[in-house]
Amino acid sequence: MRSLQLTVPRGGLHGFLGRNGAGKTTTLKCIMGLLRPEGGQFELFGEPYHPAKAFKLRGRIGYSPELPIFPAHLTGRRVLQQYGRMRGLSPAEIRQETKYLLETLELTGAADSKVPTYSKGMQAKLGIAVAMLGDPDLLVLDEPTSGLDPVAMAELRELLRGLVTGQNGGRTVLLSSHQLHEVQQLCSSVTIIDGGSMIVEGPVDQLVHMMTGGVEVYRAEFQSLDEPLIADIRSLPEVALVEPVEASMNALRIRLKSDTDLRENFARLAVAHRTFLLSCVRETLSVEDLFLWFVQGRRKAPAVQQPIGPPRVSPPRVVPSPSVSAIQQMPERGVPLGLPSTRAAPENPIAPLPAAIAPSAPAMESPVLQLQTEIRNLEKALDEQKNLLSQLDGDLENGRIERVRFDEKERSGLDRIAEIEKDLAERRQQLPKDTAENPSGERYP
Amino acid sequence: MLIFESRAQTVPSTVGVPGTMVPQAGFPRRAHGKRLGLGGRLLSVVRYEMHWDSRKFWLYGSIGLLLLLFVVSWVAALPTLGGAPGGLAPGSTTASENYLRWLRSSWWEDGTFLLMSYPPGFVAFVVGEASASGTVARERDKGTLGALLAQPLSRAEIFFGKYFAKLLVFLAFSVAIVLGMIVISTVALGSQLYLIWAPIVVFDLTMIFAFYAAYAQFLSCFLRRSRSVFFVMVLTWFMLFGLMEYAAIQGVKLLPYAYFVPINSATLALAGTRAYFANPNGFVAVSPLPGATSIGISPLIPFNPFSFGTDSTFQFALMATLGLVLGTILFLVLGWWAFRRIQIKG
Numbered sequence: 001m002r003s004l005q006l007t008v009p010r011g012g013l014h015g016f017l018g019r020n021g022a023g024k025t026t027t028l029k030c031i032m033g034l035l036r037p038e039g040g041q042f043e044l045f046g047e048p049y050h051p052a053k054a055f056k057l058r059g060r061i062g063y064s065p066e067l068p069i070f071p072a073h074l075t076g077r078r079v080l081q082q083y084g085r086m087r088g089l090s091p092a093e094i095r096q097e098t099k100y101l102l103e104t105l106e107l108t109g110a111a112d113s114k115v116p117t118y119s120k121g122m123q124a125k126l127g128i129a130v131a132m133l134g135d136p137d138l139l140v141l142d143e144p145t146s147g148l149d150p151v152a153m154a155e156l157r158e159l160l161r162g163l164v165t166g167q168n169g170g171r172t173v174l175l176s177s178h179q180l181h182e183v184q185q186l187c188s189s190v191t192i193i194d195g196g197s198m199i200v201e202g203p204v205d206q207l208v209h210m211m212t213g214g215v216e217v218y219r220a221e222f223q224s225l226d227e228p229l230i231a232d233i234r235s236l237p238e239v240a241l242v243e244p245v246e247a248s249m250n251a252l253r254i255r256l257k258s259d260t261d262l263r264e265n266f267a268r269l270a271v272a273h274r275t276f277l278l279s280c281v282r283e284t285l286s287v288e289d290l291f292l293w294f295v296q297g298r299r300k301a302p303a304v305q306q307p308i309g310p311p312r313v314s315p316p317r318v319v320p321s322p323s324v325s326a327i328q329q330m331p332e333r334g335v336p337l338g339l340p341s342t343r344a345a346p347e348n349p350i351a352p353l354p355a356a357i358a359p360s361a362p363a364m365e366s367p368v369l370q371l372q373t374e375i376r377n378l379e380k381a382l383d384e385q386k387n388l389l390s391q392l393d394g395d396l397e398n399g400r401i402e403r404v405r406f407d408e409k410e411r412s413g414l415d416r417i418a419e420i421e422k423d424l425a426e427r428r429q430q431l432p433k434d435t436a437e438n439p440s441g442e443r444y445p
Numbered sequence: 446m447l448i449f450e451s452r453a454q455t456v457p458s459t460v461g462v463p464g465t466m467v468p469q470a471g472f473p474r475r476a477h478g479k480r481l482g483l484g485g486r487l488l489s490v491v492r493y494e495m496h497w498d499s500r501k502f503w504l505y506g507s508i509g510l511l512l513l514l515f516v517v518s519w520v521a522a523l524p525t526l527g528g529a530p531g532g533l534a535p536g537s538t539t540a541s542e543n544y545l546r547w548l549r550s551s552w553w554e555d556g557t558f559l560l561m562s563y564p565p566g567f568v569a570f571v572v573g574e575a576s577a578s579g580t581v582a583r584e585r586d587k588g589t590l591g592a593l594l595a596q597p598l599s600r601a602e603i604f605f606g607k608y609f610a611k612l613l614v615f616l617a618f619s620v621a622i623v624l625g626m627i628v629i630s631t632v633a634l635g636s637q638l639y640l641i642w643a644p645i646v647v648f649d650l651t652m653i654f655a656f657y658a659a660y661a662q663f664l665s666c667f668l669r670r671s672r673s674v675f676f677v678m679v680l681t682w683f684m685l686f687g688l689m690e691y692a693a694i695q696g697v698k699l700l701p702y703a704y705f706v707p708i709n710s711a712t713l714a715l716a717g718t719r720a721y722f723a724n725p726n727g728f729v730a731v732s733p734l735p736g737a738t739s740i741g742i743s744p745l746i747p748f749n750p751f752s753f754g755t756d757s758t759f760q761f762a763l764m765a766t767l768g769l770v771l772g773t774i775l776f777l778v779l780g781w782w783a784f785r786r787i788q789i790k791g
Contacts (some may be wrong), residue, residue, distance in 0.1 A: 032595045034789035052599070059597035069588040073500045082496065086489045086596040088481040130592065397588040 001026055001037070001196040008138075008174050012164050015187035016176040017291055020387050023196040024176040025066065028142050032063045045137070059087060062136035066143040067394055068127025070115045076102065076126050077111040080133060087134040101129040104159065120147035128156070139163065139173045145182055157186055184287035194295045207290050216259050220266050220280040221251040229273040238262060253283070371427055378424045382417065389413045486598050490606025491613065493593075494580065498614060504575055576614060577661030578674035580607040581784060585669050591789040604784045608662055608777065615654030619647045652769045659773045663780035666787065 008014045029035040084094040102108045105125040145153045163171045191201040245251035263280045270277040395401040584590035664674045
């Protein structure tokens with residue numbers, strides 16, 4: 001971890017987003033004193049954190065790891081009793097809490113069964129129940145819905161909402177997850193980290209505004225598209241940018257300069273060009289869009305041509321839309337669209353978004369494109385291998401795999417990673433120098 | 446910098462939406478639990494640990510059974526040493542006869558000296574290693590340590606709470622062993638005197654347990670797997686035992702090193718304490734060990750390997766006890782140093 005500044009507002013659900021290995025769990029473990037940070041400082045409940053005294057503050061924090069593991073000889077009820085005692089609950093309070101949490105998390109039926117007989121989802125629920133013992137002010141949940149079935153996930157989301165809302169609310173939940181839809185449904189603010197550093201933080205609304213500049217984006221699908229129609233749409237005074245939708249030949253993403261409803265205008269223009277407007281929907285940005293944009297630089301979000309944020313960036317510039325032929329020649333996901341830089345975002349999270357499609361965009365030679373595609377695939381394979389290894393570690397810790405088998409798998413995984421890294425290095429070397437710094441083919445703004 | 450601040454924020458809410466389980470007013474606030482004192486926190490860990498240990502009926506049962514078998518066979522073998530327990534042939538002078546005479550003529554503790562020095566020592570060791578070796582390593586092994594460390598307890602409380610839990614178990618074992626000794630020696634050798642020393646024997650046995658528990662917990666903090674701890678401890682015991690036997694055979698004087706060999710130290714502490722209380726003036730220039738008599742420590746080792754020279758009985762007691770206490774403290778400090786540095790990764 002480095003350069004992490006995480007501020008969790010009191011009272012509410014705060015999402016903590018990042019890819020696998022981004023440092024989410026590490027951060028949460030540092031907060032809980034399970035890992036010792038090498039440097040830095042942080043405050044808990046407004047008090048400076050001292051490792052020697054942190055245990056006192058832990059009485060106000062409930063923590064549920066991604067894979068909660070409890071002593072195998074205990075039943076679910078016993079687990080709550082044992083940890084409840086450590087949290088200072090009296091016997092009567094322990095009885096009440098146990099009953100309440102078992103009922104709330106629907107574990108009553110399995111309360112007197114040993115923990116190893118629990119399904120993964122039940123163990124996750126038990127972990128959350130333990131975290132909720134004593135009604136802590138701050139709940140730190142690491143991937144709480146991991147292993148839960150859809151019904152249980154929905155119930156848990158309701159439970160978490162209930163903890164922070166209403167006149168009895170006021171609790172704070174720090175929710176680490178890469179389940180973006182879950183974060184979107186629950187959290188009002190998020191922190192996105194990558195590679196151990198914070199990329200962006202703030203209320204979801206503000207981050208969305210940061211991306212879009214606060215204006216509307218429509219996705220319009222026509223029966224057919226031609227260049228004059230695109231030119232006419234672009235000539236409308238309220239239209240800031242028109243760009244093709246990657247997955248569809250006859251759809252346009254249209255960004256407006258202001259919050260105006262132009263659907264009727266689009267329909268009329270379509271008729272004038274002897275075609276039909278099949279659909280025109282307002283695009284809603286999701287946390288997933290935010291995440292992809294800020295972390296991966298793969299923009300699902302609407303393209304934005306003009307700078308966003310304070311006027312420290314260059315003034316807006318409207319780039320002519322591409323020709324229909326250009327659109328038709330474009331592969332579904334292949335052509336570089338001038339994606340934002342993954343690394344540029346942390347330094348200047350409100351930097352101008354890149355151009356969508358500019359006629360002046362340098363055309364890539366096909367061998368280079370092929371190399372870039374291979375590099376992307378290799379990078380993806382590398383990530384997958386690393387994920388598999390980290391899962392393997394978890395399996396070993398949970399006793400789901402024997403040591404000998406683990407060693408074999410780990411060895412083959414490491415060999416595979418070495419092979420991929422070697423291939424990756426070779427291909428990166430083969431790239432022309434002007435693209436070598438950006439091997440994924442992304443064009444920096 | 447991580448900050449949990451007091452800025453309020455709004456939350457996307459489905460409160461009150463039909464079909465949701467969230468009450469309109471949110472979930473009510475519940476009991477927070479009071480801040481426990483040091484004793485309460487330690488006790489919670491002790492109970493947690495003892496509850497875990499209480500599941501090991503098979504372990505303690507097997508140890509008890511082994512001990513019983515040993516004692517029964519030992520008592521059954523007594524007549525072969527030179528006569529029936531009822532009496533010796535007058536004028537018998539063979540080593541085995543002398544040994545049996547010594548057993549009978551001495552006070553009850555002498556009669557069970559071997560029980561004291563080896564079998565209970567071994568039992569203490571086995572119980573200590575099997576139980577204490579798991580205190581930390583088994584939690585790391587099974588992945589439960591993270592849940593424990595996330596509780597509002599300091600690492601010192603967890604570490605020493607676990608250790609105290611072992612001590613309580615060991616104390617119970619010591620009492621059981623001494624009671625067993627009294628019963629067995631009474632049955633086998635007739636009525637016994639000096640039962641007033643029973644608490645001292647309990648104390649000494651607990652000291653052995655405490656030492657082994659500290660050693661086991663020290664290893665437990667360094668090694669990730671409880672099996673590894675068990676293996677290292679068995680190895681240690683055989684090394685110590687082998688060293689003692691080798692020294693005895695070679696006639697090497699073990700002092701002052703014997704003070705730091707736990708089994709010997711406890712025996713010395715016991716003997717020295719007994720002699721001191723028997724003669725409060727102390728400084729008796731006679732070795733307190735039964736083995737220091739002309740009979741020898743046992744029929745198998747016909748000389749006394751622990752020749753204490755001019756040491757006084759009080760010094761024996763003091764030094765031996767000090768050896769145990771220092772060893773216990775040393776391993777507790779080292780174990781605590783290692784425990785503080787444990788990080789829950791992965």
